[in-house]
Amino acid sequence: MDQSRRTFLKTLGLVSFSAAGAKKSKATPTNILSDDRMGVLVDTTVCIGCRRCEYACKAEHNLPAGDIDDYNDRSVFERLRRPDADALTVVNQYPNDKEDRLPVTVKVQCMHCDHPACVSACIVGAFSKQKNGAVIWDESRCIGCRYCMVACPFQIPAFEYDKAIEPKIMKCDFCYENRTSKGGIPACVEICPVEALTFGKRYELVQLAHEKIRRNPDRYFDHLFGEHEVAGTSWLYLAGQDFKSLDFPDVGTDPAPGATEPIQHAIFKFFVPPVALYALLGGIMWLGKQNREEEE
Amino acid sequence: MDELLKPAPVKRPFLSTGVIILIVLALNGIVWSILRFGLGLGAVTNLNNQYPWGLWIGIDVAAGVALAAGGFTTSALVHIFYREDFRVLVRPAIMTAMLGYTFVAVGVMFDLGRYYNIWHVPVMGNSNSVLFEVGICVMTYLGTLYIEFFPIVTERFIGKVHLKGALRFLNRPIDSALRWIDNFLDNTMFFFILLGVVLSCLHQSSLGTLMLIAGPKIHPLWQTPISPLLFLLSAFAVGFPMVIMESLSASRSLGLKPEMDVLARLARFVGPLLGVYLAFKIGDMVIRGTYVYLNEINFASVMWVVEILFGVIIPIRMFFWDKVLRSRTLLYLASLLVIFGVLINRFNVFITAYTPPYILKPYKPSIGEISITIGLISLEILLYRTLVMIFPVLAQPDKNYRPKAKFAIRGVIR
Structure with a gap:
């Protein structure tokens, strides 16, 4: 059980990093x-x-x-x-x-x-x-x-x-x-x-x-x-x-x-909000999993 | 009670009167599709240089994405918030989301002038573009949904691959591949579940940002900087009513017993979610003072009132009423109203609210546009029926299940 928990966190971190890297390399038109x-x-x-x-x-x-x-x-x-x-x-x-x-x-x-x-x-x-x-x-x-x-x-x-x-x-x-x-x-x-x-x-x-x-x-x-x-x-x-x-x-x-570029860039600046959301949901999921395992 | 239910392929004759009507509608859509791809957008649609976007973007794409919200909301509820009591609803919800997004993608292809260049989006994307963000999220999420659905495919076929004749030698490799994939997905599914929810939150809200760039072309009743938030909140609110509506429709059409107790418990979430949406919608109206536009009676103000009254206020009251939660008919009606409300909201934002500065010819959806939209929806329902008959999606009472024996042997009720 401990093993799976560790892989869970590892994958989580890895994915967040790769996602952040991928987004930064994007271009805008001339x-x-x-x-x-x-x-x-x-x-x-x-x-x-x-x-x-x-x-x-x-x-x-x-x-x-x-x-x-x-x-x-x-x-x-x-x-x-x-x-x-x-x-x-x-x-x-x-x-x-x-x-x-x-x-x-x-x-x-x-x-x-x-x-x-x-x-x-x-x-x-x-x-x-x-x-x-x-x-x-x-x-x-x-x-x-x-x-x-x-x-x-x-x-x-x-x-x-x-x-x-x-x-x-x-x-x-x-x-x-x-x-x-x-x-x-x-x-x-x-x-x-x-x-x-x-x-x-x-x-x-x-x-x-x-x-x-x-x-x-x-x-x-x-x-x-x-x-x-x-x-x-x-x-x-x-x-x-x-x-x-x-x-x-x-x-x-x-x-x-108008406001679209600021809104867009606020959501995606350094990809922080999506990764934060991912981490938050991942945390909730992990806690729930732990609770359930303790009950069992 | 839940132990009695087990997902299994539905055994029913495929054809029925309703199915034949759907086939006719789908064929009609296909005929119009041939015209659209053979002769161009102008031959089939009423779109013009003043109204570049019409029914297909408003309904097939924007409303289609919103109404497929049942997938990520249910999967978040069960897998992230660990509400195991709703587990029976996850498979149908994921499958309808998968179908919904597939048809959003198909709908987009109809609307794109150069649909064969769609691969330019991930390759050449412009990161300033809201549409790019929506496009890339929808594409990724569609892939994620296929992955989330795949364990159902492996469950159906593991140990059941029996190819005949020359392809016989493939039986073993396919079976072990399925087993390997099943095992792999079992260990990594949490990643895709989280990814699906995050991607959904991103593009559901960004759909609301899309029309902000049209500035004064959009009627002030809908042109608000918090439009992305409103889109996200309404997507949260419409997810569960979609699951309820689909479950009740499917059980009626396929002769199954509806899981009323599960659905009634799920329905308890809808009232508060809709309430939050309404609070932001009205709060935004008060802060920006747009209620003045309700003084004049015109198409826009009437549509706004219809959207809010029938799509939000009446269903909120219904979902907070125990009688509605207990009654199959009333629950169905209340869910339909929420769905109607979100559908009309997306229609309003993308079509009703859009008034170009120079109108040479007003826009009214053409017969061809309507036929293709209805044809796609019919195809989607037919595909739903086909898939639940092939794959173990809908939970049904397990015939081989003998309660007494189980309790005697295991000694516990799980």
């Missing part, structure tokens, strides 16, 4: 927050809703783009559109608070958060935040669980629901592979005929935006969306009216992963 990260400033007061950016984006990403003249059709503005598996960026139109005849058009795409929820959420680390600010998705890792879509505060990642095999998560990738990682500028910024989109270092864009607001207080609503939202995004927006009237979500200024 999540770099470089001071020199790039960004895009969208000035919605300049945008004319020509949708050339939609065309350029599709052409760049080998999606069916159609003819560039089709994009002059303004009837698509009648209903709200969202980025999906066939369009990584879309432009929506909203009534102008100041001037009825000049509606406001707003380009929507991935905001490339500084603290992305998708990077934190992804079960296999398929999302990463690159040095230049881009948040990109790695096809070779994805298992298609769509937790990134649940997590994203801006409701951006889209899924290819029609595909039975190798469905992709589709979202703006900041033209990372062919352009921005090689010092180029994103396709949408390049094509924009009115320079509503400005590509540059994020901290410079923030300064530029505040300079614009200071110079033209009548033109701009005094808020730079993305400067503090979800603790900062690479894409920044200026508007002539309240962002709520332009369908921008109310996301707060805390990082989007």
Whole structure:
């Protein structure tokens, strides 16, 4: 009997150690927050809703783009559109608070958060935040669980629901592979005929935006969306009216992963709580076994 | 009394009216499964870019995990807290947990877009991800449950391996392998029992952390930082009602005598466990002041009231009432209410509470999603029936047992 009790404790200790060791060696995805990260400033007061950016984006990403003249059709503005598996960026139109005849058009795409929820959420680390600010998705890792879509505060990642095999998560990738990682500028910024989109270092864009607001207080609503939202995004927006009237979500200024990472890390820090629970239950079990043996 | 009962394979005809209905439902599910894997998620489900998770994650996975809690709660009660008087319940509880988790894993495979990449989870896991923690714990626990079930397999086949013809020479090696495994598991089972309970506590709570990252998309009635604790407490509370419900259903369907005295004693734990859950649920509501959302009548507030009133408050009252504990029907009803409450809670957290900022098309589970969910549940029940007929799981009166002779020979009642 004594022998079995000793093996019991030995195994218990051994297992706890190996379990603790195994957990420590785990990796987290690339999540770099470089001071020199790039960004895009969208000035919605300049945008004319020509949708050339939609065309350029599709052409760049080998999606069916159609003819560039089709994009002059303004009837698509009648209903709200969202980025999906066939369009990584879309432009929506909203009534102008100041001037009825000049509606406001707003380009929507991935905001490339500084603290992305998708990077934190992804079960296999398929999302990463690159040095230049881009948040990109790695096809070779994805298992298609769509937790990134649940997590994203801006409701951006889209899924290819029609595909039975190798469905992709589709979202703006900041033209990372062919352009921005090689010092180029994103396709949408390049094509924009009115320079509503400005590509540059994020901290410079923030300064530029505040300079614009200071110079033209009548033109701009005094808020730079993305400067503090979800603790900062690479894409920044200026508007002539309240962002709520332009369908921008109310996301707060805390990082989007919120409390999940602290909770997760509290449970697993050095694997102490699970091992402690294991030891506690093991102790109760051992005492019970002893009591029973004494009775017998 | 307990000595009269011994786990044995149930001897009954497999088919019955209920079984035929289940087979039809399972076949319907299989047809839809072929469509899902042949044509993709979009062809069968109503999931879209606004609602990436639906019925399968809410019911098959989240509720499936919660309702399989009978396994770890019963095994903790009997093996860790040494309540030997509940031993007859351990085998069925472990087996239903094993089946439950198997079908959770199958349900996940239906929902994953790239299900064949599931092996990426242990290999490439992201330790910041709550889903990773849930996934790895469920995978490990599923393995643990198979190990915990294995002694029942060895008991069934040791000394009974009779392969015919060319495979005859395998009889002896298989038998000695079974004996070796049986002996090995006998000495190490405590490790797996403890591991199973710890893993269960971990992922039952982490399931509650899953939707926290969705932030403002989740209705404030359910979006709380103590959600993991609530999930864990409700899993504790639903474990025993599941065991009671399964035991009563099985004894009715298989023509066995229900172990009412054991079940009534087990039911005494349910009231306090549910009470603790309710206290935290209401306390959280008062501290965060979310009762204001109950002033407006909408789908979310109605579902919250249904969940708490029918799933928690009414069953608490019932489980603290001796009349309920003595009556087979009332005990069954009370257990069903608790199960219903937890099921609706998981449905609410994952589906009712989820409101994306831009809704182009609302989500309603499709016929295909419902068919597959029902088909999987039917298959699970059929598998339960098959397994209890093959393996010694359910305790039954031992036919060869003669009380007088035993007492005379041994002289003691064990």
